Amino acid sequence: MSRPLLSLLTFLFLSIICNAFSPENPTDRKVLVLLDDLSVKSSHSLYFQSLQSRGYDLDFKLADDPRVALQRYGQYLYDALILFSPTIESLGGSLNAAAILDFVDSGHDLILAADASASDLIREIATECGVDFDEDQAAMVIDHTSFAVSDTEGDHTLIAGDNFIQSDVILGKEKIKAPVLFKGIGHSVNPANSLVLKVLSASPAAYSANPKSKLSTPPTLTGSAIGLVSVVQARNNARILISGSLSMFSNRFFRSGVQKAGSTINHGRSGNEQFVTEISKWVFHERGHLKAVNVRHHKVGEADEPSIYRINDELEYSLEIYEWSGTSWEPYVADDVQVQFYMMSPYVLKTMSTDQKGIYYTSFKVPDVYGVFQFKVEYKKLGVTSLSLAKQIPVRPFRHNEYERFITAAFPYYGASFSMMGGFFIFSLVYLYHK
Amino acid sequence: MAKSSATKDAQALFHSLRSAYAATPTNLKIIDLYVVFAISTALIQVVYMALVGSFPFNSFLSGVLSCIGTAVLAVCLRIQVNKENKEFKDLPPERAFADFVLCNLVLHLVIMNFLG
CATH class of the missing domain: 1.20.5 (Single alpha-helices involved in coiled-coils or other helix-helix interfaces)
Known part of the structure; x- marks a missing residue:
């Protein structure tokens, strides 16, 4: 191979690597989309186009394609996975539920949409993420009070949901005005799992049952305990979106107008497009992804970081927190970042001041206790990646000649x-x- | 009158004690005076600590213990040089005083170390 060609290939290879997910550039780049059949590609094209227009490289595959693979030679080929194949019983290639969960465990993102015909495989993946779909295979979410008004009376399974989570980080700053159309199955979130959040819940009058048969026994899932769309942010900051409705992402629902039952306002367009776009931004780390850098501490009046402090020293602690905006790191502004001076329990807990440019700082006095302490920042807030910093520092007592005479x-x-x-x-x- | 008789008894007791003490040899009286001086200094420090607080607690301890220690050593000397004490009649008073000086030196060495 001639040298120029070789260097060109090296350059291309490097540029591919540099575009992938990295701590410096946390937005996902390459996304694998698994579909039941390729017609979904056109029936949901508005959603896929919105992703592509934001720079994502979508790779469409049939879910039972035998060549489908998430990783090769131990390297993941994709940064995120969109699973729009609710009916698939077994995935193609070497892919299975465990492989998908491993993908998430290694910090990658997942969007999963189920439907009334959701297969056991899809249910299993959701259950592992803390979301339990209604076990009745034929059940759908029915709501006789906040359904979407249509020409025919219908069975009230097309729901106009507006019970959103209150979080600017997850749903964007702009309020979603129109209700979101939803037609599919409901789920409950596992109460033992503190990482899963219901983003869109059903109305208090909703229930989950088979719309075609008469309701003989009370439904197991009722009211606002039913989740329609939930998200998970794992401890490794992998993000998962689980929706009980695939049609929520469809062009038909994006373009459709919506009028909620009992309301006179007829919205020309449903809130689906805004809702789904904003939440995809969150899942793909365009919002709410924090990094902390330049953690410093030193005695008041000094600049160098000491290797040990003495009891009753006055010290200053500072760090910088930035939020990824999708293209660059912007200063993160909040007034609730706290630092702990910690040995078995926090001896000092201080809320840090900020200069609004990303720098957080505080000063405090080392307690009158010696031992091995830690500077700890445990920042866990709804929607944003959790920051967990710990830096160990010993604290010594007075030397004999340091006592007052x-x-x-x-x-x-x-x-x-x-x-x-x-x-x-x-x-x-x-x-x-x-x- | 019960009260006046009690007062009279107390006076009589006090007089008898005083006349008995007057017979004490002078060297023992000097030691007694020294002991009273040490104890009263210790009491003054305890009262001062109660008022000011126990902050330099090591200083307080060394101050009080130097007084108590001195008093204890002086009492030991008094026992050994008392002629009426048959137990120590073989011990010469010079030896007793030398012991007293040595113990005092050790005591004040320790006190100086602990004072600062």
Whole structure:
């Protein structure tokens, strides 16, 4: 191979690597989309186009394609996975539920959409993420009070949901005005899993049952305990979106108008496009991804970081927090970042001041206790990546020559001791020479 | 009158004690005076600590213990040089005083170390 060609290939290869997910550039780049059949590609094209227009490289594959693979030679080929194949019973190639969960465990993102015909495989993946779909295979979410008004009376399974989570980070700053159309299955979130959040819940009057049969026993899932769309942010900051409705992402729902039952307002377009776009931005780390850099601490009036502190030292602690905006790191502004000075339990807990440019700083006095302490920042807030920083620092007691000498309050004691010595001398003289 | 008789008894007791003490040899009286001086200095420091607080606690301890130690050593000397004490009649008073001086030196060495 000639040299110019080789260097060109190296350059291309490097540029591919540099575009992939990295701590410096956390937005996903390459996304694998697994579909039941390729018609979904056109029926959901608006959603896929919105992703492509934001720079994602979508790779469409049939879910049972035998060549489909998430990794090759131990390297993941994709940064995120969109699973729009609710009916698939077994995935193609070497892919299975465990492989998808491994993908998530290694910090990659997942969007999963189920449907009324959701397969056991899809349910299993959702369950592993803390989302339990209704076990009744034929059940759908039915709501007789907040369904979307349509020409035919219908069975009220097309829901106009507006019970959103209150979070600017997850759903964007702009309020979603129109209700979101949803037609699919409901889920409950595992109460033991603290990482999963319901983003869109059903109305208090909703229930999950088979719309075609008569309701003979009370439904197991009722009211706002039903989640329609949920997200998970794992401890490794991998993000997962689980929706009970694939049609929520479809062009038909994007373009459709919506009028909620009992309301006179007829929205020309449903909130689906805004809702789905904003939440995809969050899942693909365009929002709410933090990094902390330049963690510093030093004594007041000094610049160098000491290897050890003494009890009662005054110290200053600072760090910088930036949020990824999708293209660059922007200063993160909040007033609730706290630092702990920690040894088994926090001895000092201080809320840090910020200069609004990403720098957080505070100063405090080392407690009157020596031992091995840690500077800890545990920042866990709804929607943003959790920051967990710990830096170990020992604290020593006073050296012997660092104690205060000649304390005024102790002068009487000094006086007494010396008068005892003088007294001893005089007593000895008097005792020896009397008479 | 019960009260006046009690007062009279106390006076009589006090007089008898005083006349008995007057017979004490002078060297023992000097030691007694020295002990009273040490104890009262210790009491003054305790009262001062109660008022000011125990902050330089090591200084307080060394101040008080130097007084108590001195008093204890002086009492030991008094026992050994008392002629009426048959137990120590073989011990010469010079030896007793030398012991007293040595112990005092050790005591004040320790006190000086602990005072600062």
